[in-house]
Amino acid sequence: SAVISQKPSRDICQRGTSLTIQCQVDSQVTMMFWYRQQPGQSLTLIATANQGSEATYESGFVIDKFPISRPNLTFSTLTVSNMSPEDSSIYLCSVGSYEQYFGPGTRLTVT
Amino acid sequence: GQQLNQSPQSMFIQEGEDVSMNCTSSSIFNTWLWYKQDPGEGPVLLIALYKAGELTSNGRLTAQFGITRKDSFLNISASIPSDVGIYFCAGHLTYNQGGKLIFGQGTELSVKP
Numbered sequence: 001s002a003v004i005s006q007k008p009s010r011d012i013c014q015r016g017t018s019l020t021i022q023c024q025v026d027s028q029v030t031m032m033f034w035y036r037q038q039p040g041q042s043l044t045l046i047a048t049a050n051q052g053s054e055a056t057y058e059s060g061f062v063i064d065k066f067p068i069s070r071p072n073l074t075f076s077t078l079t080v081s082n083m084s085p086e087d088s089s090i091y092l093c094s095v096g097s098y099e100q101y102f103g104p105g106t107r108l109t110v111t
Numbered sequence: 112g113q114q115l116n117q118s119p120q121s122m123f124i125q126e127g128e129d130v131s132m133n134c135t136s137s138s139i140f141n142t143w144l145w146y147k148q149d150p151g152e153g154p155v156l157l158i159a160l161y162k163a164g165e166l167t168s169n170g171r172l173t174a175q176f177g178i179t180r181k182d183s184f185l186n187i188s189a190s191i192p193s194d195v196g197i198y199f200c201a202g203h204l205t206y207n208q209g210g211k212l213i214f215g216q217g218t219e220l221s222v223k224p
Contacts, residue, residue, distance in 0.1 A: 001156070042215065043154070044214070045212065100156070100212055105151075107151075
């Protein structure tokens with residue numbers, strides 16, 4: 001399985017600011033995904049990050065709030081924009097298709 | 112949206128006991144995956160299942176893909192303290208050929224030494 005790293009590992013942010021989360025994979029992968037895990041909850045897919053095209057967002061998630069970049073086959077970023085306390089969650093990237101492997105997550109607290 | 116119903120929500124067991132948890136859905140799934148998440152970590156893939164009726168083991172873990180393709184179970188035998196964590200089932204719906212994973216709500220396992 002691929003080795004996936006995320007930066008930052010955690011952050012505490014002020015309401016109204018934005019945070020960009022990076023996901024780096026040690027090998028080229030076609031499919032990358034961004035998930036959100038709210039406190040004490042399960043994982044929910046935010047979007048599929050496609051290399052060379054716009055991300056595909058799931059219902060309830062919009063590009064203005066969660067812009068995603070996928071400049072190459074080993075890297076992606078997720079930005080959480082204009083944050084509110086409700087955005088406090090763990091944000092996880094994953095790679096793979098049928099078997100998905102997850103990064104360690106970014107723990108975001110919005111005050 | 113599509114849901115996976117995972118049960119039980121939590122389990123408190125004695126070291127050495129066997130554990131069983133399951134996921135059910137009203138929809139048909141193409142694949143079933145079982146993950147374990149430790150505090151402060153991302154989920155780690157334990158077992159992947161691809162065929163209805165498939166029974167797969169990984170050490171003390173055994174999982175099965177239900178015949179109806181609407182359910183799966185995970186068994187852990189002879190539990191040890193490091194089995195503590197949250198276990199998630201996840202799956203791909205038949206029309207998502209790879210891609211989006213639907214996750215269950217998780218089973219939190221506590222093991223008493």
